[in-house]
Amino acid sequence: MAGLKVYFDLMSQPCRAVMLFLKVNNISFSEKPIDLRHGEHLTEEFGKINPMHLVPVIDNNGFILTESDAILKYLTAYYSVASHWYPEDLQNRARVDEFCAWSHANLSLSASGFFEQQVVEPHAKNIPVNQEQLRKFSAELDGSLKQLESIFLKDRKYLAGDDITIADxxxxxxxxAPYASGYDIFEGHPKIQTWVELVKQRLNPHFDDVHVRGPLGMVFAKFNPSANI
Structure with missing residues (x-):
């Protein structure tokens, strides 16, 4: 079938970002769910779509693209969405790229690492949580949150300026993901809490669809039932 196809699992942070962007911008697409917990990404069939066996993946009329960062930037251009998502102004666009480059080795790594240790590994392997590794990623996440607040949100409403972008x-x-699994991302970080509320308002009702009512909602219910989401 022609048109945009999206291969995803909403337990995946990058997949949720792509899904949110598409829904908020009313972009039509065909959903192709890939169940990571049951290894559907490791099948030979999916390997023909993405030899790296990762999600998200988009297939736009035969053009296959992986990596959420690249996917989101491609979508902003292909669908000519509002320019604030990935600004045309060179310096404003560079701020988005700056955050994305920083996040890969900092926020993304520490947040996903905490989630893996707290939720994914124990569930997949039926083993206790590795507390030493959990403390390691918790400390790294704390460092990332401090930088997020003191640098990117120091004097900005959103991460790259005065309006929401794909970085947000x-x-x-x-x-x-770490918030759902019990890490209080707001403790000692009032700017982050204010920013999260702003972003949620801009993304709802779709934010709730992929977080509260999506599979991550089960994680919230187990690890952080009193969370403000």
Missing amino acids: VMAVCELM
């Missing part, structure tokens, strides 16, 4: 979408999805 990616970042909020990264933070919801």
Whole structure:
């Protein structure tokens, strides 16, 4: 079938970012769910779509693209969405790229690492939580949150300026995973809490669809039932 196809699992932070962007911008697409917990990404069939066996993946009329960062930037251009998502102004666009480059080795790594240790590994392997590794990623996440607040949100309403961009979408999805699994991302970080509320308002009702009512909602219910989401 022609048109945009999206291969995803909403337990994945990058997948949620792509899904949110598409829904908020009313972009039509066909959903192709890939169940990571049951290894559907490791099948030979899916390997023909993405040899790296990762999600998200888009297939836009035969053009296959992986990596959420690249996907979101491609979508902003292909669908000519509002320019604030990935600004045309060179310096403003560079701020988005700056955050994305920083996040790969900092926020994304520490947030996903905490989630893996707290939720994914124990469930997949039926083993206790590795507390030493959990403390390691918790400390790294704390460092990332401090930089997020003191640098990117120091004098900005959003991560790259005065309006929401794809950087905000990616970042909020990264933070919801450790938050769901019991890490209080707001403790001692009032600017982050204010920013998250702003981003949620801009993304709802779709934010709730992929976080509260999506599979991550089960994680919230188990690890952080009193969370403000």
